[in-house]
Amino acid sequence: xxxxxxxxxxxxxxxxxxxxxxxxxxxxxxxxxTKIPATYKDGxxxxxxxxxxxxxxxxxxxxxxxxxxxxxxxxxxxxxxPERYVTFQCKELESIYASLEEGKEVGTAxxxxxxxxxxxxxxxxxxxxxxxxxxxxxxxxKASLSEAEIxxxxxxxxxxxxxxxxxDSSLPEQLEHENxxxxxxxxxxxxxxxxxxxxxxxxxLLNWGVLKEDIEKILNDKMPNPQxxxxxxxxxxxxxxxxxxxxxxxxxxxxxx
Amino acid sequence: xxxxxxxxxxxxxLKTVKIRKPKTRLYVQLFFFFLVALITLNKALxxxxxxxxxxxxxxxxxxxxxxxxxxxxxxxxxxxxxQKIHESSFVLMVIAFLLAILFGPVICSWVCPFGTFQEWLxxxxxxxxxxxxxxxxxxxxxxxLRYLRYVVxxxxxxxxxxxxxxxxxxxxxxxxxxxxxSDEVALSAFIILGVTILLSxxxxxxxxxxxxxxxxxxxxxxxxxxxxxxxxxSNCTDCKLCDRSCPMNIPVSSGNAVLNHQCISCLxxxxxxxxxxxxxVEFTTKGGK
Numbered sequence: 001x002x003x004x005x006x007x008x009x010x011x012x013x014x015x016x017x018x019x020x021x022x023x024x025x026x027x028x029x030x031x032x033x034t035k036i037p038a039t040y041k042d043g044x045x046x047x048x049x050x051x052x053x054x055x056x057x058x059x060x061x062x063x064x065x066x067x068x069x070x071x072x073x074x075x076x077x078x079x080x081x082p083e084r085y086v087t088f089q090c091k092e093l094e095s096i097y098a099s100l101e102e103g104k105e106v107g108t109a110x111x112x113x114x115x116x117x118x119x120x121x122x123x124x125x126x127x128x129x130x131x132x133x134x135x136x137x138x139x140x141x142k143a144s145l146s147e148a149e150i151x152x153x154x155x156x157x158x159x160x161x162x163x164x165x166x167x168d169s170s171l172p173e174q175l176e177h178e179n180x181x182x183x184x185x186x187x188x189x190x191x192x193x194x195x196x197x198x199x200x201x202x203x204x205l206l207n208w209g210v211l212k213e214d215i216e217k218i219l220n221d222k223m224p225n226p227q228x229x230x231x232x233x234x235x236x237x238x239x240x241x242x243x244x245x246x247x248x249x250x251x252x253x254x255x256x257x
Numbered sequence: 258x259x260x261x262x263x264x265x266x267x268x269x270x271l272k273t274v275k276i277r278k279p280k281t282r283l284y285v286q287l288f289f290f291f292l293v294a295l296i297t298l299n300k301a302l303x304x305x306x307x308x309x310x311x312x313x314x315x316x317x318x319x320x321x322x323x324x325x326x327x328x329x330x331x332x333x334x335x336x337x338x339x340q341k342i343h344e345s346s347f348v349l350m351v352i353a354f355l356l357a358i359l360f361g362p363v364i365c366s367w368v369c370p371f372g373t374f375q376e377w378l379x380x381x382x383x384x385x386x387x388x389x390x391x392x393x394x395x396x397x398x399x400x401x402l403r404y405l406r407y408v409v410x411x412x413x414x415x416x417x418x419x420x421x422x423x424x425x426x427x428x429x430x431x432x433x434x435x436x437x438x439s440d441e442v443a444l445s446a447f448i449i450l451g452v453t454i455l456l457s458x459x460x461x462x463x464x465x466x467x468x469x470x471x472x473x474x475x476x477x478x479x480x481x482x483x484x485x486x487x488x489x490x491s492n493c494t495d496c497k498l499c500d501r502s503c504p505m506n507i508p509v510s511s512g513n514a515v516l517n518h519q520c521i522s523c524l525x526x527x528x529x530x531x532x533x534x535x536x537x538v539e540f541t542t543k544g545g546k
Contacts, residue, residue, distance in 0.1 A: 002541045003484055004529050005281035008360065008522075012285065012367055019352040023344075030344040031315025038337040052421075053337050095440075108340075127420065 035062040051115040056091030056108045077135035133157045202226045209255040218247045286373040293370045297435045319343045323471040325350025327417045361482045362475035366523035371431035378457035391461045410470035461504040476518035486515040492537035502531035
């Protein structure tokens with residue numbers, strides 16, 4: 001059989017578009033991700049969603065649905081703006097955590113590892129994976145981890161670079177506001193910089209030198225996740241924010257003086 | 258109506274042939290180039306809530322059959338694909354393999370938009386360098402470099418298997434060309450694209466010849482494909498036009514069938530295109546007519 005250009009062109013079109021039509025009809029043709037991770041094929045966890053199949057395009061909402069992890073835990077672990085918990089895509093982490101020191105990266109692999117540890121699912125570590133300190137704190141609090149696992153987690157914990165506090169979209173405005181105040185007078189700088197506001201987190205209190213034990217004395221309870229806003233904590237516990245703020249501010253002022 | 262007669266070196270001319278080359282392949286290339294461009298544009302538009310009707314908004318990876326090849330190991334091991342690869346890549350990989358078993362790497366010469374892009378640059382190169390175009394590299398060096406793409410293939414597959422990431426994206430000039438606006442393109446990919454553009458002005462399809470891992474895979478099918486470029490010595494005047502027309506510098510006239518792993522089945526050498534003799538160089542099955 002002898003083929004000419006026209007024949008070959010027709011055959012190419014038939015093969016390509018025929019193949020696409022055929023697989024579309026059978027439902028196999030997918031150009032986008034279904035956002036449902038593959039499941040373990042065998043073993044104790046057969047049938048459960050496999051964190052290793054989490055893709056960069058998955059949102060925290062997708063992951064929360066597939067793995068039954070509270071959105072709040074996911075969002076807080078990676079320092080995401082609460083308003084974006086549902087729509088935040090894993091791949092966005094890499095650019096957000098870009099200023100980590102060389103060789104350290106927080107990205108989709110970190111989310112996979114976090115989910116595996118959180119749910120106690122098997123996970124094959126093929127590369128060095130780092131987790132934000134907040135994620136490690138949440139795992140310590142909520143996952144069933146051995147002492148050895150906790151120790152190894154502490155080794156891979158990375159703190160959020162200062163500039164990356166902007167993960168919370170409300171923070172840039174606060175920082176900008178503080179910067180404006182900082183440039184006005186030195187005296188004013190010290191008072192306004194360490195002033196508790198609605199969005200001040202427990203981590204900030206710790207950063208200002210307040211001891212965890214002192215905070216817990218005021219709360220009369222264990223300190224929650226450090227990334228939690230004091231105002232949110234007050235709302236959750238049914239405590240009046242203004243009263244709590246006043247007590248905490250006294251602690252801050254004591255440290256300053 | 259009398260046919261024009263071409264005489265060369267007093268070799269008796271048996272039959273003479275056509276006047277103009279068919280442009281079928283060019284039209285097919287244009288179709289796929291703009292289809293891929295539209296799909297990538299649509300993907301970008303979909304991220305801001307817009308879309309082009311009737312055009313897929315899949316990613317470039319989703320419509321690249323090499324993604325399927327890079328995912329083969331993971332798919333066999335755990336039934337999933339490497340990052341960014343979807344079922345569509347797998348389907349296209351199978352289609353490309355079926356086409357390659359029958360016709361060789363027609364995907365490279367008729368479909369691949371990056372091959373088309375290099376061919377367009379080659380037209381400029383031919384104008385700049387005339388007959389020297391595509392003949393700058395000494396044959397001995399060139400013949401060794403032709404196996405470089407198998408090294409690239411091995412590295413890409415090995416690194417993809419071990420990391421389960423689409424490592425190739427960071428060095429893929431095709432991705433850089435069609436996603437140049439995206440922050441997903443690594444600097445290394447832009448550099449390789451730049452080098453390929455420059456080389457395309459002196460060499461025909463330099464990426465395909467020396468570095469394309471997918472071309473390397475499809476090239477293997479040339480050894481056993483069903484339709485081959487076959488030369489009928491009895492009809493050949495040994496004018497070497499087939500050799501000169503081959504973008505991959507394959508000496509078509511030196512054998513009875515082209516088994517070279519670099520052949521891309523573009524049909525440039527055939528009697529339909531370059532060969533002045535009808536029935537001298539054809540794309541046929543064995544003994545086929």
